[in-house]
Amino acid sequence: MSSFLLIIFMQIKPTSHYKRTIQLWLAALIMGMSACVTVKNPPVGQPFVYDSKIELKSDNISKEEAKLLKTNLAEFWVDSLRSPKVQKYFVAYKIVSPPVFDTASISKSIQFMDSYMNSEGYYQASFKDSVQVDSTTAPGQKRVTVTIYVDPNKAMIIDSLGYALEDTALERIALEKRGATAIVPHKTKFTKQNIADELDRLVKNYRNLGYYRISRNNLIAETDTTDAALLKLTLDPFEQAIKMAQAAARNKENPSAVVLIKERPPEDTTLVRSRTNDFIRYRVGHINFFPETGGTEIPDSLLHQLSQFPHVYQTRTGHISIYDKEGKFVPRPMLNHLYMRQGDYYSDTGFYKTINNLSAIGAWQQVDYRNYLHGDSVDMNFFMVPAIKQNVTVDLEGSWNTGDFVSSSNMFGLALNMTHRNRNVWKRAIQSLTNLRTGVELNLTKSSSYSNRLLQTLQIAGSHSYSFPRFITPWHIRSRNLDAIRTVVSVNGSYTDRKDYFQFRSFVTNWGYEWKKGNASWQYRPINFELYSLDVMEGLTQAMKYNPYLKNAFNTGTVLSQQLNYNITYPNKRFPGNNYFRFGIEESGTLFGLIPALKDEIYRYFRVEGEYIKHFDFDKTQLALRGFAGVGINYSGNADKFGRELPFYKQFIAGGPNSMRAWGLRQLGLGSSLQSDTSSTFRDRYGDMQLELNLEYRYPLFSIGGVKFNGAVFTDIGNIWNIRKEESLPDAEFSIGRLGKDIAIAMGTGLRMDFNFVVIRVDFGLKLKDPARISNDGWMSIKHFTWRNHEFEDQMANNPITHKPLVRNNYGIQLGIGLPF
Template sequence: MFNCKPIFIVLFLLTTVCTFTISCSEQRRTVVKNFPIDTPFVYNNKIILKGNLPKDEKKRLLTALENYWDDSLLARREQIFLFFYTLKNPPLFDSVNISRTTTFMNGYLNSQGYYYPKYQDTFYIRKYRRYRRWHKKRDLQLQTTVELTIEPGKNMEIDSVYYSLLDSNLQQLALAKRQDSKLKPGGPYSKEAVASELDRLVNQYRQNGYYLLTRDYLIAEGDTTDKALLQLTIDPFELASRLASAADRRKKNPTVDVAVFQRGDYYRKHYSDSSIQDSANLKPYYIGNLYYFPETKATEIPDTLMNANGFKAEEHKSFTMFYKEGTFIDRPIRDHNYMRRGTLYNEDLYYKTVNNLSNIGAWARVDTRSVIRGDSVDFYMFLVPAVRQNITYDLEASYNTGDVIGAANSLFGIASSVTYRHRNVAKRAIQSATSLRGGVELNLNNSNNGNLIQTTQASASQRFTFPRFITPFRIKGSNKLDAMQTAFSVNASYINRRDYYELRSLVTGWGYEWKIKNRIWTYKPLNIELYALDTLQGLREAFQTNPLLRTAFNTGSVVSQQLSYIVSYPDKKNPGINNYVRFSMEEAGFLLGRFKEMQDRIYQYIKFEGEYKRTIPFRKTTVALRAYGGIGLSYSDKAKFGSTLPFFKQFIAGGPNSMRAWGLRQLGLGSSLLSDTSGSFRDRYGDMQLEVNAEYRYPLATMGSVRIGGALFTDIGNIWNIKRTESNPNSEFNLRRLGKDVAIGIGTGIRMDFSYFLIRVDFGIKLKDPARQANNGWLDISRFTWRNDEFQPIKDATDASGQRLINRNNYAIQLGIGLPF
């Protein structure tokens, strides 16, 4: 029998040691090498920001200012193992170098709109003697910590913004989209905001034909002059008073007027660069000829192909296609060419064409060349085909401990798959993927009637992706969408859960996917799922103790439509913070359910899911947050289908990617004890799920190309039924009982990042278990045990001898591939 207890003890001790080590300061965990003896050297740097700054702004400034230490004052530490660091060849300390650092930091703060910062520097030297064993002597280290206290003052605000462009067309375009300006009166001033505004203007101009216009043709000026000083006076005392008042106002409430000018005649005396004065660069251009080379080889040079012979030319309304072998027809290029001859050059349409052709999958790379001809621009598009066909092999593995079907088992899952891909079916850039997959769940405790294999899975799937919308009618506005695809898929699978059930399924669907900027939409108007379920002896016995399972495990078909929405975006105040939002819904049986002859054959339900993830990076560590919610409602009035969703559409909790202190499918429902006290079927499926996860990730060591990291995490949540059932009390969601029902797990983990994949091992402890009777479900650390023995010993119904007992653990170990969220 596989005994995991030594592993638990090692992980627990490792967590304790890591926690104690982290509590020590970084200085105490740093080894200094090659330091100057009896001479002060830079050992540590510290910045303290004072003033009434918002929390996010303070964090942003602190992170940025760390990059502006002068090299002669910077102590560069390198991580060597776990939480220990080394400092090699630290620089000699010289107080003169502090002034250079304040100059660098002052320049950065000025660029962010802080023009009146105050600096106070200090340093202190710590004497430390290091004993060298071989030389039998102690070397004196004079470790110097340089501390810089900065009070940035108040951020300068924008008082007004105006445009003064000599070209009437440029002036009109600037005023037409003024509401999109990055510079807002009353908003904070910074050089980054000014640069963003100039980039916005250039992008707007290049959308309207100004192909050669760049930022060199625009300039922004900031005027901080106090308007009260423009009133003339001959009284020197009044003038001095006005100057003093103006200086005081600038410090208390600094403002700036921003003006955008055109570098041209107005600034001729300041700029001598003749290219800036070239009027040819300040006129609109039109799209000329478009030439596509869809069979360009990776070794061929585009510039030589422009005038090469031997190509066959195929003329089309908007472009000309040159080819030799005829590997591609014109349809995929025609569907994703958004530039038209004779129209004004639009840079957004140019990049949209390049990006969409690159994302189809048939071409690995798209290179372009342009030639100006009068007031037109000819474009040469060189498309390098991707590898047409390939076969990939994948191996997956997972491990989790906890209560699982039939016993308190340790499950090890292993699966392999082979996928054949064809990236240019019928010469139309259609993507084809054919997959075969097989896997097993192994019962390492050898329970379940002594069978090592607990679950067997096998599946075959085929998917075709067409690089356009295939619809019986034209979709209005589809030319404004990106990455348009039509997908057709079919999947056949077989699952054998030994002694419980055999499930055969055939799933096919037709759907569409598209992007709008950073938003991804998927709509599947037709999704058909056919299921055949054979219940075996173990499941039939479970029906007797839990009748609710009978309605979840039934035979029916699904005819549904599905919609999902995904968006990923950076935080506005801190671009380093990434946010991810996903919503999805599925509706089944609404239309076909109106026909009486179909009501006994198809499921009728509606299901919603929502997920939010936020990743907050720090200098060396990362905090990852996740919130998830899902709910499904069955509205069929047939007793055959009952009041719950079919089990393959229900929610589950526990395992490597959910509540990690519980085994797979071993949490819930609510605070019900029906499954925990069952000796047969112990899997849990619910119609509602709420979950919140938080994880603190930190680096541990680097071994070659493998980065090893650690994590501290907590998982909070549970699954419930929607409707109350007498046979399973406390399983339905009730807001008044939420505090009792919620489960809380805490733990630690190790991540091994091999760049192309990541292996993760997590160890979780049930801090609050709804099934724990003592202490209102909370863990009593003074009476901690690895197993929960509150209930009478439960015999394993799957054990032929009738002697094996089921154990309920207070922990779980999870093995996963990739990050949990």
């Protein structure tokens, strides 16, 4: 983390030689603290393990693979050669009760490391060890540093991959699907994982084609590293010796192996008949559903007490039965999510797809199964424990923001959420969700620059939605390859009263579809109807006089749009951690605007945004990165009615607890325009474009009573802009040539309190580079640092409502729930 702090610190632009000298001294102090390691409770008079190092020779491997090998090799030190370092004071470290040094532990560690290198395909790796004893740094202590030098040499490559299965059907399937193998002859390394992946691929193919009983235990991979030249017999012992020497040299220079997949012979000959049954193809037999299974009922007992069920539904073929006692569910949800048909060959994919989709509906909290062989068929039984049908939850949210909304003072927000959920509407496993929300924003210090009243903002909102566990369309859509399919209908309305400024009402309803494919999720709303109305009050009227741009920004109307959203989560390939990507598109008026009656009655715009989050998970810490980009274009024909920008409720905003944290919510931008920063009234900003990059390093601090306290250092980079140039708002439009000037940079630290079920977060950010700061090209000055920006104070008029002066802080304090990204 010290390196991270140093990088951020060195970005501060110096304004003098004196400042540069201080900067270099502080940088040296950070690096010195990072090198400081203290030892607590060392063995008295005995050498102890101070450090264990791995030095890897990487001449024959890539940098990425060398880094991965070195990291993993460190996991194979025996415990008596480990001295875990605990972080202290953020950058320094300490060692507590280090183990006594034992030379025998070195050979054990090398043995473990050699086994690991073999599993990674390095069968010719060599190891050397070095031991250094330091008795001068700390008098009375004998600090031992153990270093193991590893030379991997060349990795063994798979020369060829073949199949020699006695069962001709299995052999044919393996040959037909060999194109899907990840093993490439003469390129793929001979590793334990690569061979295991190939065996798993074969087993998956077989089980999806009806081989219900086959498993990894039925297959074996035989390898041969013998040089083919040695198979040519000769009676001359000297010639044979020369061949063997040449083969050994070739194998050392280019080690390779021939891999042959075969059936594993049974260890017990009495089990030959049982093993033969493993290679029989099974078909889907009878399918039974038990949708009202009790949480304490034993599935096997239910199968022997079928007469206790008063209601039994059977399909016309009689191959599917549904057993229930109270008739809580109609058959359709189960039949729609059954991905197998009687008489088809058994498939693992269809079987587990059925279980996963039944679980994803939400009407059942648990789905269990019991399968039984009946001749050459598999009878399946699904036991489904219903979730609690209805429940009500109440949540209280709180937020604190410096410089939020239309003021530059501290604002405290409270919101009460009440949610009612019904998981089985009309007995069809339809999900119903009703939400009521009321929130207020309070000025506890009554120091707002625009109003002395306690209540600043009042918001009331309500929503209701239905989620049907199938696609409802005028035509049939093939959904066998999709998961978690839903049709969602929702309606919501809200009322916002920004005291002295405006009253805003909205009504939104839409019809859409949701589904998953693999680890990707999709959401498509072909119909999205939004209706808004705005009552302008005295405060906003006064603000529009000082800032004419607000007349166009606060435009309202009707939206009739389509929305498409895509997101995917996937793990990192070479190190622990996950990736998240989200992409969204919305268009309004492109299609519906072609209807003459709607052409001049609805907004016509196109909006797109994307977000990428990447996490690097270390032993106890995490590095998180986030990138966001969004842009929207309003191309409505009637500019007087709909304006030239996106409607403000569709625009982008920056600042607050989850964005540029040194700025209050909606208090950054537009570009490097000073119009909003120097305004004495309404200061909220909305833009048609946003770029943002966030970097955060997270680390543990301590725990108190089960509550984990974690720390973080972060930097936020970004801003919002308009797309079109406005004479009344200079320097607010996006321009590549002015990007360096427009970009804002924040640096800060934060505290996270993890209660397991919720994380409360407080972040403190400094405006390292502020586009609204004229001096020093926007960069913070260390020599002339102030907590407030006093530029233009003598030129700005007081608020016409409160007659109070405006202040601009050089910092921001944010209170948030959960991690920012």
